[in-house]
Amino acid sequence: MVTIQLHTRDGERKGSEIAISELSAAMEAAESGWVDIRHPDEDVRTWLMDEMHFHHLAVDDCFAEPVSKAYVYDEHKFVTFAARDADRELDTEHLRAFLSGPWLVTVRDAELPGLADFRSRFHSAKSRKRADLGSDYLLYDLLDAVADDWYRLLDRFSDKLDELEDQVFDPSRKYPNLLEDLHELKGDLREISKSTTPLNEIVQRMLRPDEEFVSPETEDYFRDLSDLMRSLVRRVENYNAGAASTRDTYISQYSMRLAEEQADVGEVMRTLTIIATIMLPLTLIAGVFGMNTDVLPFASGDGFWYIITAMGLFSGLMLLWFRGKGWIGRK
Numbered sequence: 075m076v077t078i079q080l081h082t083r084d085g086e087r088k089g090s091e092i093a094i095s096e097l098s099a100a101m102e103a104a105e106s107g108w109v110d111i112r113h114p115d116e117d118v119r120t121w122l123m124d125e126m127h128f129h130h131l132a133v134d135d136c137f138a139e140p141v142s143k144a145y146v147y148d149e150h151k152f153v154t155f156a157a158r159d160a161d162r163e164l165d166t167e168h169l170r171a172f173l174s175g176p177w178l179v180t181v182r183d184a185e186l187p188g189l190a191d192f193r194s195r196f197h198s199a200k201s202r203k204r205a206d207l208g209s210d211y212l213l214y215d216l217l218d219a220v221a222d223d224w225y226r227l228l229d230r231f232s233d234k235l236d237e238l239e240d241q242v243f244d245p246s247r248k249y250p251n252l253l254e255d256l257h258e259l260k261g262d263l264r265e266i267s268k269s270t271t272p273l274n275e276i277v278q279r280m281l282r283p284d285e286e287f288v289s290p291e292t293e294d295y296f297r298d299l300s301d302l303m304r305s306l307v308r309r310v311e312n313y314n315a316g317a318a319s320t321r322d323t324y325i326s327q328y329s330m331r332l333a334e335e336q337a338d339v340g341e342v343m344r345t346l347t348i349i350a351t352i353m354l355p356l357t358l359i360a361g362v363f364g365m366n367t368d369v370l371p372f373a374s375g376d377g378f379w380y381i382i383t384a385m386g387l388f389s390g391l392m393l394l395w396f397r398g399k400g401w402i403g404r405k
Contacts, residue, residue, distance in 0.1 A: 075113060076094070076111065076112070076113050076114060076115045076117070076118055077091060077111070077112040077113060078091060078092050078093070078094060078097060078109065078110070078111050078112075078118075079091055079092070079109075079110045079112075080092045080097065080100055080101070080104075080107065080108075080109055080110075081107050081108040081109075081110070081193070081196055081197070082100075082104035082106070082107035083104065083105070083106045083107050083176075083202065083205045084104055084105075084107075086104065087100070087104065087107070088197055089110075089193065094117050094118060094121050097109065097121065097125075098121070098125050101177065105176065106175075106176030106177060106205060106208075107176075107177060107178075108177070108178045108179075108180070108196055108212060109177065109178070109179045109180070110180050110182075110189070110193075111179065111180065111181045111182070112181075112182055112183065112184075113183055114136055114137065114181050118136075118181075119133055119136070119137065122136070122172075122179075122181075126150075126172070126174060126179065127149055127150075128147075128149075128150055128152070128172055128174070129147045129148075129149075129150070129152070132145070132147065132150075132152040132170075132172065135152075135154055135170055136170050136181040139168065140154045140168055140170070141154075141272075142154060142155045142156060142168075142272035142273065142275070142276055143276065144276050144279055144280050144285070144287055146285065146286060146287055149174065150172055150173060150174040151172070151173040151174075151209075151213075151287060152170070152171070152172055152173070153170070153171045153173075153213065153276065154168055154169065154170045154171070155168065155169060155217075155220070155272065155273050155276055156168055156169075156268075156269040156272065156273070157169045157186045157187075157188045157189065157220045157223070157269075158186065158187055158188060158220075158223055158224065158227065158269070159184050159185070159186065160184070160185040160186060160187050160190075161184065161185070163227065164262055164265045164266065166269050167182060167183055167184040167186060168182075168183075169181075169182050169186060169188075169189065169220075170182070171213060171216065173209040173210065173212075173213055174209065175208065175209065176205075176208050176209060177209055178209045178212040178213065178216070180216070186220075186223075187223045188216075188219045188220035188221075188222070188223035188224075189216070189219070189220075191219040191222060191223060192215060192216045192219040192220075195215050195219060196212070196215070201215060207289075207291050207292055208289070208291075210288060210289045210291070210292040211291075211292050211295065214292055214295045214296055214299055217273075217277065217299055218299055218302065220273070221273070221299070221302050221303060221306055224266065224269075224270055224306055225306065225309075227266070228266070228306075228309055228310065228313065231259065231262065231263065231266075231313060232313065234259060235259060235313060235316055235317060235320070238252065238255055238256055238259065238317075238320060239316075239320050242320055242323055242324045242327070243323075252324060253321070253324060253325070253328075256317060256320060256321040256324060257321065259317050260314065260317040260318060260321065263310060263313050263314040263317060264314065266310050267307075267310050267311070267314065270303075270306050270307055270310055271307055271310075273303060274303040274304060274306065274307045277296065277299055277300050277303045278300060278303075280296060281293075281296055281297065281300055344401065344402075348396060348401065348402060351392070352389050352392050352393070355388055355392075356385050356388070356389065359381065359384065359385055359388070360381075360385075
């Protein structure tokens with residue numbers, strides 16, 4: 075169901091709902107402000123084209139999934155970009171904004187945290203003082219609010235990244251699902267980049283002299299916004315690189331631990347093999363001289379001790395030979 079809220083500069087309306095049939099008269103009486111339309115229908119399409127005289131291509135973008143862009147038409151300006159959806163942390167919805175004289179008209183299909191912040195800014199004393207700057211300043215304030223919403227989200231991701239880095243370099247305990255958490259964080263940052271990078275490109279395009287999008291009175295504000303957007307994109311890139319580096323460090327540490335465990339197992343197997351190799355000829359000697367017959371040498375008298383001595387000498391010679399080969403006694 076369509077919902078239309080009217081915000082006026084004179085303070086008479088602060089987001090009160092209004093019917094589409096009453097909107098034009100209310101806007102004429104207020105002279106300047108912001109119209110926020112949610113879930114547009116065909117009546118809204120008709121009003122945008124017939125009453126506001128917006129270009130039909132821009133209006134069509136309000137009823138489809140558009141690409142992020144900024145365009146100057148003969149009678150108005152039009153911007154569409156992705157902003158964060160309030161329902162889920164990383165879901166985004168396109169926000170369409172028309173700039174016509176002193177009026178800003180936004181069209182959307184979801185609740186957007188950035189737009190809620192802009193609503194508070196619109197009714198602030200600072201914004202009222204700059205009302206003479208027109209809808210260009212309102213667009214700047216709207217884009218700045220959306221960028222600040224991304225910054226708040228990135229602050230949470232920064233804390234999460236710091237926590238995962240501490241876990242990677244904590245030798246005192248093992249953390250389950252650490253690699254999965256790092257992969258998830260990197261994927262989330264990639265999703266954020268898909269929204270912040272086009273937003274930055276739009277702002278940079280607005281400032282191009284040939285676009286004639288930004289008025290001279292608001293150019294300084296948009297240049298400040300440009301710096302903010304560049305910083306936002308760099309921050310996402312830095313966090314993405316940090317997540318990748320932390321993941322690679324974890325994989326390297328895991329590989330080293332696995333190699334150390336395999337080395338320990340190899341050392342145990344080598345020790346057991348040496349013992350078995352030494353015992354094999356001793357078992358043969360014991361088996362031969364343990365046969366129940368009187369014809370064997372050393373079968374009487376002190377023969378037992380001779381055999382034990384022979385076994386000891388044989389074992390010692392084998393150990394010396396193993397040592398000479400480097401199989402024991404060397405790392």
